[in-house]
Each structure stands twice: as structure tokens, then as C-alpha cells.
Amino acid sequence: MAVRTRGGRGKQPTASDTALLAAAPPESPVPRRLLAVATRLFADKGFDRTSVQEIVAAAEVTKGAMYHYFDSKDDLLAEVYARVLRLQMQRLEAVAAEGGPVQDRVRRAAADVVVTTIANLDDATIFFRSLHQLSEDKQREVRAERRRYHELFRSLITEGQEQGVFTDRVPADIVVDFYFGSVHHLSTWYRPDGELTAEEIGGHYATLLLDALRPGGGTATMG
Amino acid sequence: MAVRTRGGRGKQPTASDTALLAAAPPESPVPRRLLAVATRLFADKGFDRTSVQEIVAAAEVTKGAMYHYFDSKDDLLAEVYARVLRLQMQRLEAVAAEGGPVQDRVRRAAADVVVTTIANLDDATIFFRSLHQLSEDKQREVRAERRRYHELFRSLITEGQEQGVFTDRVPADIVVDFYFGSVHHLSTWYRPDGELTAEEIGGHYATLLLDALRPGGGTATMG
Amino acid sequence: MAVRTRGGRGKQPTASDTALLAAAPPESPVPRRLLAVATRLFADKGFDRTSVQEIVAAAEVTKGAMYHYFDSKDDLLAEVYARVLRLQMQRLEAVAAEGGPVQDRVRRAAADVVVTTIANLDDATIFFRSLHQLSEDKQREVRAERRRYHELFRSLITEGQEQGVFTDRVPADIVVDFYFGSVHHLSTWYRPDGELTAEEIGGHYATLLLDALRPGGGTATMG
Amino acid sequence: MAVRTRGGRGKQPTASDTALLAAAPPESPVPRRLLAVATRLFADKGFDRTSVQEIVAAAEVTKGAMYHYFDSKDDLLAEVYARVLRLQMQRLEAVAAEGGPVQDRVRRAAADVVVTTIANLDDATIFFRSLHQLSEDKQREVRAERRRYHELFRSLITEGQEQGVFTDRVPADIVVDFYFGSVHHLSTWYRPDGELTAEEIGGHYATLLLDALRPGGGTATMG
DNA sequence: TATGAATGAGGGTTCATTCAT
């Protein structure tokens, strides 16, 4: 990580906290303001179409200042990825660590990732669109962290399948990719002024996932 | 459309046909070759990171020739979008027009879009990653066509819900966005050398969708 | 001259004829149409900013056709120059050949060149703005022809000075350059919807010239 | 104005000062050097035929440096216009503010603009030839400033007409356009190695103007 | 007489980054 000055943050922020992170008021310290502004611009116009000049202008900072805190424009993007991965992981770990029936934990996790994603739509937009704009090294790191996240989620699915509360007609791996595809694409169609709240969408998504995992009958494979 | 010279293509190509389209042999006419090469490069490195110079070099064509056939680099991307939209729409229309129980048609459509997407992974990669790099005008066109596609798919879901063979716990709109999110993200994780064939993945995805839509019991919303 | 096909034109066209030349209807023969269109565009946007593509599009002709009739874009411009020089020379020669007192002939020539210039404003615009865009060779030709024109006009001034009806306080050379500067710049400020007609302006310009040449008193050189 | 760093200049420079401005020695700061070189090249070959590459090469500066100081090539041209307008306006204002009979002030102004124009022939060449190559916005600004200049000059003519020391046979507006046409065209025919000095030509031009404005008899309009 | 695909050199401009201060 290249940011040389940054205070730690309390763990387990709520979804609404995380939205505040992105809103970074102009009086906040320089690196934070740069990150906030960059997130906004990257989501808006894409990484490659956002110039360093625009970022520093929007953050009311000089170029020199930016290069003082960040190694490169790339590094700025890497920080965005690090932030969102850290956040999602924290939330999933919290849910996974709770007690209760596995299907309840899966539902909570599934709904929560939707709500958090919607609360940080810019992050989500960047996440699914800009991975290839990161350097090879950093891509690898991101992918590795992402894999850890998926594996944790998958372990919950597997736990349910082993207990028989979930069907295993479809491999847990596939289920996880299937679900997170849906989640990532929220940034493509979700509009804050739509009919449904983030919580309602989270509920629906979780329902679709849980219903798909219901054991019993199953739909016959066509043929 | 900006390509000024191009013959029509036969209707209702199979999934394997479509893969061939992208592979465009070197002796094919200039615009086709450019499109094939551009698709490859855009998927590989992203639109903004692919220079016109690289495209024409890979297509063994001069820049002037490229600009003779395409209005701009943007236009090249627009053609990729037009092609994939046309293809997917044709296939969905074909499936929708078939007879048989609605759940069979949905399953076939759901599985087919997966297979077709995998057969044209480059297109899919570009599709979900580069829309914002298209000009406003062209974005609007793409979105409009995409909407028509979604609406056709949604009408199948609605039909099933009205017949009572699908649950309506989750609105058909949400179901469609949920499913196509999963589909679009295939390009993120699918690898040709993986354990499962395209058809198997299509089967699993269709199963997850159909199972989620099974009527009956349902999973209680967490309380 | 590079245009290979062009009928001769009657001599001594009136000012209104010449305006018609520029309006060239679309059904007129190809080279004439090209010349008319080019004149319009060169005056509008300047020679360098007018592409051959635009010219042939506006003339509803293909590029190949244009290059069949003209050697180059440059050649098109040369033709415009040739046309305007020919025209102005013809008119001046006609006036000079008339009888009557020299001051009447000068007045007529001075007024007529204004009216003709206004009737062919596009030509005038091009004339004073695009000479340097012609090849060296062609520039030389244009300048030579222009010199012949100036010399003819100057001979009228000299004639008046020798007769004593014009003052010779200012050398005839300077008078000529002085006057044609004014005339060329008509294209800079004249607007067809202005208060004065072309004839009125011609009258005023001729009056200014003739009054400046009145012998007698003269204004004392400052000092 | 787009040049971001430039000190003011002393007021009321003499004609010979202004010629020095254009000669900008090589050790002068980057923007000044660029402007000097650009003026030279634009006058020589025309704006459109002068490439940015040529400018920066002649100024011994990199392209990046040029774009650091100027927004565009267009901006460079706009600066040339701003400079010449500023200069001419200053001089006219100085003359107009002097005392003495109005005909003396007009004569001085008329002669001075000729001398100044000849001292800055490159500027004059560019001025009358390249206005249409400026962006619409900048053209408007230039024209507005030019109008202010003309109006000041015209007010002197009007003053003389009202006092009866100038005839009003020709409207003051027309007189102004007439005279400045002549002045602008100096750049077309004046050669430093000619027989007459700048001051002599200025004298002649002023004489022609003043003589044309002499009241009395007048030349009868031809009938 | 006319086409239009193709050329290839050059156009203006942008941009992430460096470095002396």
C-alpha cells in the first residue's frame, strides 16, 4: 500500500457509515479527500478517462500533493479496491460469526452484501469495471482477496448442503459465482430513485438465492 | 451503423456459428477483420487501452483503411455491441417462439444465453465493461435494445407466474436483472479449461433460476 | 489552366451576370458546379479548412470525378483566381476604352469595381485571404495579372494628373494601392442586409477617391 | 486570455518599441518566445499551414511546454490578435486625447496607424488574413474590440464634420471602413526595401484621407 | 468518364509523471 498517512478505522462499520466514507467533506485530510474524489470520478467516467488533473482539481489539491501521498494514479485505484474488499470482508465475517441456523446466516449475508453494495454504488461500479486497469500485481492481490471472500461465503453454502437444509443439485462454487454476478451488476441497473429500497432489493435477492437452494422436488432437467 | 459495406447474415445461427464469427480468418474482407481483431483486443486490454494503431497492426491494415470503413474507434465498439445484441435477441426470439410449457421455454432460454455467452466470451467481457466508453447516443441505443431483450425474457417469467407454475414472491423485473447479472459475469470467472462445459454451466444456471421460481413453501423472510 | 472542359464566355458580362455564375445550379455541368461549390466553401471556411470531401459532397460528385477535371485542390483555387481576375480586367478594360473626360472614366471604374466586388463577395473574400495558399508558380501568375490590372487603373490616374484634373501630391502608385485596399476589404465588412446598396457604396467610394484627387488647396502637411 | 503568466507592459510604447516586441530574443521566457515565433510563422505561411511542431521547434521548446502556457494553437493566434488590438488602441487613444484642431488629430492618427502597421507588418498580415481561423467566441471578442477602435476613429471624423472642417458627403462610417481597408492592405504590397519610408507612406495616406474630406466644391456625382 | 478503396504522412492535443525549488 502506498498511502503513507492514514489513521486506522474502527472495524465493523454499518452500511450507512460506509456511505459517509465516500462523501468525504472538503476539509478532511488530503489523502482521504483525494480518494473520495477519485472514487466519484472513476465511477462516473471510468478510470482511463479520468485524468490526474481532474482529480486534483476536484480535490482542490495540487498535482505535487497527490504524488506525495500516492505513488501513481494506479495506486489510487488500488486503494479503492483495498477499501471495498476490506469492508465487504469485514461485514461477511461478522455475519458468518453470528450464531443461528445456517440458512439465516446465509440470508443475512446475502441481503447485507446487496445493501452495502447499494450504499457504495460507486465502489461497486469501479470494482466490476476497472479490475483490468490495475497492474498485474495488484490484480493478483485483489483476486486473491476476492477468492477468500468467496470461499467464506461458499463455506456457508456447503455447511447448509451438508446439513441438508440446502440442495446440492448445483455445486456451491457455481452458486457463489451465480449470486455475486447478480450482486455486482446492481451498479448497472440500480437507481436511487427507483421503486424499491436497498433493503427490499436485498430481501428479494436473498429470497431468490435461498429459494434456489431449497431442497426437495427440484425442477427436472429439460429433455 | 457506420460500416458502409456488409452483407446480411443467415438467420438463427447456432451457438457454435457465432463463435466462428469472432474468429474471422485473415483473408476475410477488411471491415470484418477489423471487427474481429478489435473484439479480441478490447476484451483483452479494455477499450481505452487499445490503440487504433494496435488494431490496424493486428488486422494488417492501414489506419486510413480503418477510417474508410468506420467513423471512429468508438464506432468499432458500437459495432461490437450491435453484433452481440442482434445475436442474443435472435436466439431468445427463437426460443420464445417455440411451443411447450413455459417453464421449458424459460429453461431453454436461460441455458442458451449462458452457452452463447460462453461461446462469445470476448463479446460478453466487452459488453459489461465498456458501455460507458460508448458515446451517449450509442449508449442510449444499446440500452434500448437491451431493454427490449429483457422485456421479452420478462414476459416469459410473467407468463409462468400468471399460470401459477412460477412463484411471484419476487417481481419478474428483479428476477430478470438478477439472472442477467449472473450471466454477464460469466466472463469474469469462466475459463475454457475449467471442469465444467458450457452446457453444464448453462444447465446449472437454468436450474438455479427455475428452482428459485418454484412455487410453494418458499423460504420465510427472516424476522 | 487545368480544367479541360469549359466553354468560353461572352465578354463584358454585367455585374448581375457574374453573381449568377457563383450560384451555379446543381444541374450545371460538373466542373462548373465544382467551381461554384468550391468558391462558396472557400469563402466560408477558408481554403485549408475545406476538404476535397466536402467539396465533392456539396457538388454531388465523386472524388474521382473531381480529379478528372482538376489536377488538385490547389488547381480549383487557381481557377477561382483566374475567373475573378479575368472578370475584373474585362470590366476595367471596357470602362477605360470608353470616351469622355478622364475623371468620368475613373469614377465609373472606381464605382464599378466596388459593385462587381460586392456582387461576387465570395470571390473577393477568397482573393484577399488565400493568395498564400496557392503554389508559388500560380501566385506569381496571379500577381502578374493583378499588376497589369493595377497598371491600367494607374494609367487613368496618371492621365488625369497630366491633364491637371487630378492632383499629383500623392504618387499614382500609392493612390492605386490605397484605393484597392479599400475595395478588397469590402468583403470584411459589407453585409447584404446593410443600409446601403452596392451602387451607393460604389458611389461613395468613387467620391472619396475623386475628392482626394481634386487639385487645388490641398491639406497642409502637418507640422 | 490563456497565457497564465505574463507581466504587464509599460503604457504608450512608441512604434519602434512595438517592433522590438515581435523580435523577442531567444533567452526571453518561454511564452514570449512562443508568441514571437508564432507571429513570424503565421505571417509567413498562414495559420493553418503552420504546425505546432514547427512553432515549438523554432522556439526551441517542447510541445508539452507550449500546451502548458497556451490552451491550444488557436489560443496562440488569439494572443497575437489581443496584442495588436491593444497596441493600436493605445496609440489611437493617445492621439485622440491630444489637443489641437481636429484635422491635425485625424492626420496624426491616420499617419500613425500606417507607421505602426508597417512596423508590425507580421501582425497586420495575420490580422486581416486569419480572423476566420479563430474560434467563433474569440472572433466575436476581436470584432468587438475592433469596433471600439473604429468608433473612436469615427468620432474624430464626425467631430470634424460637425465643425464643418470635413465634408459629410460620405458618411463617417464609410470613410472609416474605406481608410482601414487601405491600411490593412499595406501588408499586401509594402516591402521594406521599397522607395518610400513608412513615414512617407503614412504621410501620403493621411493626405489622401484628409483631402477626400476637404469641404467645398466636391466632385459632382456622375450622371 | 468515373468509381471508391486504400494510402501514409502529418495534424493538434492529452497526459502521467518528474524534478528543481
Place this chain on the structure above:
DNA sequence: AATGAATGAACCCTCATTCAT
């Protein structure tokens, strides 16, 4: 901790012209 002038490579695109047909 911060500046901002300067770099230099790369970018997309335009264009007059040619040539096989």
C-alpha cells in the same frame, strides 16, 4: 509538505491523392 513548469510519448483522426477497375 508542496509547487508547477516541463517532458516526451502516445493518442485519435484527417486528408489530398492514387490506382485498379
